[in-house]
Amino acid sequence: MSDDHHEKHYIKIYKVLLVLLAVSIVGPEVAKFTPPTLSKYIILVTAFGIAFVKAYMVAKNFMHLNIEKPIVHYFLATCLSFVVLFFAATSPDVMKQDGSNWVKDYDFPTLQASCCQQNNAADCKLAGLQIEDQDAYKTKIRCVQCLGIEGYPETAKECKAQFKAAKTAALNMTKAPSGY
Amino acid sequence: MTKPIATTREASGTPTGRLAVWWVIASEIVIFGGLLAGYLMHRLGHPEWVAHAANTNVWIGAFNTFVLLTSSLSAVLAHAAAEKGNGPKAANLLLATTFGGLIFVIVKSYEWTYEISHGMTITANGFWAFYYVAAGLHALHVVAGMVIMIIISVAARKGRELQRVELIGIYWHFVDLVWIFLFPLLYIAK
Secondary structure (H helix, E strand, O other): OOHHHHHHHHHHHHHHHHHHHHHHHHHHHHHOOOOHHHHHHHHHHHHHHHHHHHHHHHHHHHOOHHHOOHHHHHHHHHHHHHHHHHHHHHHHHHHOOEEOOEEOOOOHHHHHHHHHHHOOHHHHHHHOOOOOOOOHHHHHHHHHHOOOOOOOOOOHHHHHHHHHHHHHHHHHHHOOOOOO | OOOOHHHHOOOOOOOHHHHHHHHHHHHHHHHHHHHHHHHHHHHHHOHHHHHHHOOOOHHHHHHHHHHHHHHHHHHHHHHHHHHOOOHHHHHHHHHHHHHHHHHHHHHHHHHHHHHHHOOOOOOOOHHHHHHHHHHHHHHHHHHHHHHHHHHHHHHHHOOOOOHHHHHHHHHHHHHHHHHHHHHHHHHHOO
């Protein structure tokens, strides 16, 4: 391949990468208008599937890993396998609620109900939820975290509307009264 | 002036300098891989984090992805110029890559300033802790790459040590590659 061909090839790869970037942004936006079961797969493929394709293209065409000596592939693969081992060995402890001779004393729905209905600070903290606060921004996060619980809306859209109202009210409060 | 030994010898079939860069990347795979694996397992185990993740700005993340992809193109074109022995062109393209890194860091600073001023601090929640550590560690790598590129471009402009243009390029592409995964994990998954 001549030098000019090399440059043209790199620019072509760059253009493909930009198209893939656009798909990874548009995909999840489109997924918002599809049923939840379908949207999960659309996001998985368009965001994460495409991330792997982009990474492969960069490694192959820009880093020239495809023409590198096998020893480089071996130690990169070894390090990657350590990451997989780390995930496989520790993720059950984080993600599972119980196992052989152990139960995690962490019942999220109960903690969530206690936090959202009674604003129990200890339970909010344990569940990683936002404590009720006067700050308008925190009001929005708390509302989304308590969706579906008595006294809270069913959708995040309603939370957004509440957030806007709280923010406007907070702004009005900071303004000096007329004639002051 | 005698050349550094890394540019004149090779034992494995890969020049020692380039092999060293691959070793750096191998260790970075464990560092970033471990961090992202930790984030992934916690994110899957804490569905409530979605309320926090909903506050990251997709468009800012997408713009920074565009900037890094573009800077990767200039880095690989700098490599192509160095292969042809065109030092000044390689140096200019490396500086263009550095400029891309600068834009990335400026955008990141703006983004973080907004988030921190709105209560989204590193101690706010587990999500934000991972967000700042992962994106912060990545930004540190961007800054380190920029400094190294400026140093290499000075020599490259004089037509010296052109093999280093490829080495910093490999590192820069890896930094780009990490962001390719950080973008969907921190900005798109909501």
